[in-house]
Amino acid sequence: MKILHCSKELFYRDPFGAVPCGTSVTLRCVFAEASAAPVLSVRYEAGTEREHFSLEPASVTRTEDGMLAEYHLEGMRLQRYGVYFYSFSLCGEEAGEEHQITVYEKDLSVPEWFLDTVIYQIFPDRYYKAEDPNVQNKKNSFLYGCWDDLPIYLRKDDGTIERWEFYGGNLKGIAEKIPYVEALGCTAIYLNPIFEAESNHRYDTADYKKVDGLLGGEEAFDLLLREAKSRGIRIVLDGVFNHTGKNSKYFKARESEYKDWYTFRDDGTYDCWWGVGDLPAVNKSSKSYLDFIADGPDSVVRCWSRKGISGWRLDVADELPDSMIRKIRAAAEAERPDSVLIGEVWEDASNKISYGERKTYFSAKELHTHTNYVFRSTLLSFLEGSLSAKDAASVFETIRENYPVHNYYAQINMTGSHDVERLMTVMLRITKDDRRLARDLVKAFSLIQFTIPGVPLIYYGDETCLEGGRDPDNRRTYPWNAQDREMIEWFAGLSRLRKDSGTLVKGDAAFFSEEDGNVFALLRCPCEPGGKYYLTVCDRFGRGTDFLQKAAGRIAEGIEKIREKRYIISKEAGGYAITAEFL
Template identity: 40%
Template sequence: MPDRAAYNSRDSRCKSPYGAVPSGTKVQLTLRPLRAEGFSRATMSARFEFRDDATVTLNMPWSGLDGARDLFTCTLDTGDYVGLVWYSFGLERLDGKGRKMFGPYQLTVYDGGEVVPEWFGEGTTYQIFPDRFRRTRVPDPQGMVGGRWVHTAWQEEPEFRPDKNGEIRNRDFFGGDLKGVMEKLDYLQGLGVETLYFCPIFEAAENHRYGTADYRNIDPMLGTEEDFIQLCAMAHQRGMRVMLDGVFNHTGYVSRYFNGDGFYPTPGACQSEDSPYRSWFNFIHWPDQYESWWGIYSLPAVNEHDPSYRNFIFGGQDSVVRRWLRAGADGWRLDVADELPDDFVRGIHEAARAEKPDAVIIGEVWEDGSTKVAYGVRRRHIMGRHCDGLMNYPFRNAVLSYLKGGDAADFVNAMETLRENYPRFAYYSAMNSLGTHDTARILTLLGAEEGCEHQSKEWRSNYRLGPDQRRRAKELLKLGAALMFAFPGSPTVYYGDEAGMEGFEDPFNRRTFPWGREDSELMGWFSRLGHLRKQSPALRQGDIHYRVGKGPVLAFTRTHGEETVLAVFNTGSEEATLRLRENEEAQLLLGSARFHTEPEGPLLTLQPRTGSLLQIVPVPEEEEE
């Protein structure tokens, strides 16, 4: 086991400043071996990965004693470098016979030359799958792209069976529309929502609309451009922002650009080599063999290096990115950001900021975004001037593991690894969620028995939690939601999770919102969390400090200025206790934790499978007479 007391990158005695640093920072590094080990010489070696692995070796002179430990210190100057640095240490004894190595450790050096807007990470985000949220009428699909059909009843089950050709085509629609969202803005405001994140809203053949047919046209089943402008204006009047889904890695086979089925009157890339869109796609053999996303023929991949495509998406004054920001959007979430070249992402970022200085770009990344490698290239997602934040699937994975009986220590370690690796702007602008359109419903995951993934899709379509399963799942969901709302980054609610929706994978996680059949207990809980988040500077911007992370018990504080909020959680099946500091009292904001004053000091009692948020109030010291 490594001697973490000799070097711990999260300890200010060993490394300062903490975590990721802007370029130009001089980082002080200190080794602290036991004096009894007899080390007399220390060196530090730093490899600058984004500078062709150039390596710098520095001597670490002896700098004093700290109790029983020698101190060896050096300063690493990051200069104008932006990227990852991997640094290691070596210790030698005077006789040269003993050597000890530490590392490598990661240092993220980012471009700190711009101010990243803070609005996204501070407030609650609500993710809307447009076809399934709210409809104001049963639409007529005649004349629309894709050969769609519409469910007459809102409560029907989404179609999941293959068609006669064995394909799952996603052409069944329910007719959710933008006017339906407008009707429910007061509802969303009542949840404390500050950002509306829409899955794609542009014209497309499939109900998920991730195979874009026309980037310049709102899907007619959703409404018109005027409807979108009105929705944005109404949202802004309520203090909400609007984020769109940018699907720029691929288009639809059925699209104005590829035009695989000939729906559009002008020739697409697969119809004519003279098409203005021909260079957008990579044909292996024109016109029937081409690169596509994950080999799915209906999603032909675009060539993001093509000048005309780049100009269309972000280069021109009327580019897609700028056009919809002008219409009222406030930011973009980039679908499959790993599959977009870094300079393409940077171009989107520059265009967005040029059009709207406080526009935000969030990337879809499923792993630690600081070390992500895609197609053999280390990505620059959060090195500055690319993505302002990422979808935080590592957070979701860590929360799920904890809720299902995992050790709170694992959650703390996973999140502290991210906090250490991420620039502060990226950590605080993360999109934290318990569920999305790409994952099973959180309530189902928390309540269903093991082995359901081996059942047939027909079985999973009919599955619902039993009363005892649902009760337990709701307890854990309330705990998980409180954890999400108390954590740095934007708490993101997938539509209907607050209403108690269930369902396994797509399309069962994309059922219609159960208007009139919501779970009132969960609705009330999410609403209270949303308003606490909106009102508390500590929850919006505060630093995080862990107090306990062991077994089923997790506790941390968020502090901003004079305000400190304590978040406490117990996933166990038995009552747990947490001792506060002697000069503290706790006022309950949300939950069921009980505060007691005892001779040994203040104590919190945590009920099984609960989470609570409390205001920490310092107790004034008594003046001596």
Template identity: 40%
Template sequence: QPVQEADLWLTKLNEDPVAYPMNYNDETQKYETQVRVGSSGLYNYYFAIKQNNQMFYVDQGLFGQGRLRQDDHNLKQYQLICYERKVPQVDWYDQGVVYQIFPDRFANGNPYGEVTGRKKNSFLYATEEDTPYYIKNSRGEITRWDFFGGNLAGIRKKLPYLKKLGVNTIYLNPIFLATSNHRYDTVDYMKIDPMLGDEDDLRGLIHDLHQNGMHLLLDGVFNHVGQESIYFQEAIKDKSSHYYSWFNFINYPEKYQSWWGVSSLPEVNKSNPEYQDFIYGDHGVLAKWMKDQVDGWRLDVADELPMDFLRNIRNRLMKENCQVMIGEVWEDASDKFVNSEYRPYTFGDNLTGVMNYPVRNFIVGLLTSENSDAEIALMNKLALLVEHYPTNFLRNCLNNIGTHDTVRIKTALQNDEKLVLLAFGLMFMLPGVPCIYYGDEAGLIGDKDPDNRRFFPWGRESRSLIAQVSKWINVRKQNPVLVKSKIGFLHIATGINAIVRYDEKVIMVYCINKNKAETVLAKENFAFYCLPKTIAEEVAAELDQTKLSGEDSILRKIPRKANIG
């Protein structure tokens, strides 16, 4: 029966839906319409079709395929982001590879391993091989912080290792004066923690990085401070202190708003103009450290910072000619809500990218799944993320297979180093900037915090794994298609899957077999997703009848035979 009506129903967040009639195009043999939205925002849409006086609805099925429905209840609508402006693409960043360092746990560069700036009521481990642990009281509060003695001088001393590995950017967990080893409990934003060194050590590190064509990202913790911070201590001593208004006291001075109720992390009032000026004013924290030519920032718990606060941080960094501002957001950042308020992170006027934890979820899930349905569902979820993010924002996201907040990748994969290598390969194949958590490339293990923060295993590294990770870094450097291209997926059987990246000139396909047994790839078993037919055919021709060993992979680079639009 002929279609009587076809409409696109478009809804902007917090506004009423609007219907746009669609007309049949004889040339394309499709129903089409043009929509011009009036402003940036989060939009959702679906299609309504009238045929034989009966209504049908088309919403989003697997991998974006249209799904025909006979009712409009609980439609899974398509999502569309209209953003303010493109986030900048910084070549050294989006074409590079980042290496995350937890400063206390990487290397000690002092003569004879001396530990300087020791803290009261803390303890030092006897050897670098010791396993981290916490000393807690009956309430579960940490009473003595533990340290290994890693410092900025140690990082500087190990730059030859990092350069040989191939990374071009270091991301440091917090380095400002604090009480704990993680330093997310800032005591003084204007001072380097003396256990790590001083400002000269930071300048020396930055100088050496830049001399080697490398860059530095610092961790900004602006949602909360430490209980021992100079700001909070002044506030609880005297209500007349100008720091008093920086905090939200419930029952002064004992009870106050803190990060997730953790009393050692008093939350700062980000709407306080004085605090705002202190962070991003002309003489504030960001301005001070940017004078030392820091290259970018990662913002801790960005989803707890008000949007105007984020925008003003971005404005300050732009004034300092700094274009990299990555936020800690664990979910899909395109449709994130905090306290029922939409957070427009992808609009281009605040964050330039986020910590891409969904990538880790995809990789670990794919390597530990037990059935095809679960693997296809993981691919679909990642495909949605790729579709939701503006292109430049996606390319700026910091991909990881582990951080200081997750179980080590080797531990997550049952200490199977072959699977760890597959995990690295998947990370390097996906859109975004790969970020290696220190020691993961060396085979370091570790369960939940604090076990995932062991000291780097100098002298006990997995040389073979380091060599393979270094090869992957070189593959990315030599193949722009892994930076600027489209992505598709291939499922062959349980445990056998592939990532496909392609542009107008080349296709790269990475196929993994996480199973123990060898397999022979047969094109009749290939199920392609999010790929044009021509690309799928070329990949199928390349891989058909290829032997793939157990817990192994193949990487193929295929020159294009046919261009696509």
């Protein structure tokens, strides 16, 4: 034994997890009696700031397991928001892994409505095409002749786009399908970009103040807002603020009004997003640009927030300075105090490094939440067999440890997005094209998605097992004439389960695994006296309900709070997963 310390156990670290600025933290470790007492080494990081300090133990006592050292990280040491990494060293050498304490600004929170929601993500061009006389077709583009055609890119020999192709899905079409979204149990719609642009994905903004004419313009957007509000559904827009389109009004006027928005080199080339010439990167230190996007009284963020949207999803949030994200949040909240700000972040959002800076998404007043690709990739890795249940549980426990509690319950757990393979396509690969088993795996995935901490997001079509590989195949049209009604009702049932249970919204969580590494389980604990416990058990081999119930019994036997309680099976995902409700 060198050093024994488990940051996830209250004995070794008190309090557990992320803490507000100024909170004192007690750390303990056990070491061999013959050794000198370990030194606690702490490294602070936020933005470009870096600081190191060390602490000797406040006390050392003998126990049955060895020598116990106790360290006091006083609140005055943790006054600044950011992340504090700590480790123990013996005789100048690190002994054991490094751990993280996230320290966040006091009084941060997430809008209450957001925690209770289920999000439905829509790629507007591919959802539904309604008759709308206000629709304006685009010049030099193609419209597919059949709604069910598979999407392709029409490229030149050099790989750039020859002409953009569209299906003609529009905002009036989304408005007409609001009853469907409501029946699915979703109370928020996140729209991929809707502003004027040349492409079908519209991440190449041409005018931030105009709704794209092919979508029906501002009149159609107003209709959508009204229809959504009448059904209690909120609208969240995609904010693409790192770059514009090459054919935007801004880039075209780059020699005059918007001269300092872009960065040009001596050879005439310019900064662009990941080398894509159609997406010139914007200079985020330009005062005129920041005024236009966030700071000005009629800024982009304030104008659309004033119209009635409930929040923004920030595209490529890693490319935006923390100071800019703070400005965007301030602008949105100035118009709507309950606005939500979502960041596209693919990794652990508490300790992300981008361009050499330690991002402060959750430790400062920046993002409320993020697109939780960690959840999706971890769960899929477990289901396909490349990650053990124990390792999956460890990943989820680490997120629980690193995130401030309000951010933890707000993380967006997705079935998919416009940037990854469709969920059904992944499941078909796992099951070697057995469609029945693939559907059951979609059920198992979504059962965990709706019972694990966080806000569920359904990528349009995933609820009906729409297939699709990488972009553009993952952006197929919604199959209105070939819906999987049974799967749609499954997702609607999950929404009802979550809506009826405060435990699944705000209850604490614990994660478990069986010794063979193929059974994963999560427990949700009630957040108020008399509430219900929920235990979700997943077997990646799909060995049936009897197997799952026995596994649930074994796991429950080891948990004192539910050991003696009766339970019923409230949800069953084929033979792959069950949720037990303890009475």
